[in-house]
Amino acid sequence: MGEVKHLVVAKFKEGVAVEETLQGMAQLVSTMDMVKSFEWGTEMLGEEMLRQGFTHVFILTFNNGEDLASYLTHPSHTNFIGTFQAALENALVFDFPSVVIKPPA
């Protein structure tokens, strides 16, 4: 098995300081060596997303399932999750081994 991704699609509560949450997440990830890469973004086109109110996507990449498991169970992560969940109205979480059909050139 190759890389494993941890994907979170989020809808923040009204009035939440989203920037602060994003900074907290960036800080968390910077201290966690088992996180291979981290990127995020906000919706720019999709009507689906706008309809259901999801606005943010977060993608963390790990070298393998063991690194993902050690991240998910790490105290820094579990502490952060409390703050993060308090800021969210709704979220979807997906963990999946990445099957690369077309690698970047």
Add this chain to the structure above:
Amino acid sequence: MGEVKHLVVAKFKEGVAVEETLQGMAQLVSTMDMVKSFEWGTEMLGEEMLRQGFTHVFILTFNNGEDLASYLTHPSHTNFIGTFQAALENALVFDFPSVVIKPPA
């Protein structure tokens, strides 16, 4: 603006030939030069996803928003979308400029 991602989270209908749909998608992407990379996966952990029944995640990466737009409006894509949507019970679609907080080492 850097890379732009097109993310689809899908729940297939019961009895659908998922493998055929995946092959069709791989074939489509292989013919579309503006798609920089393509990966997908199936859920392995998340209770959220299992609860809501989403099982597959597809991530296409483009160099910029223009390449994404040319993909979305390409006849090969719009043709494929008909087949794809017929196989789906539910889907979320997200298009977002990727903000890289932690690049791969």
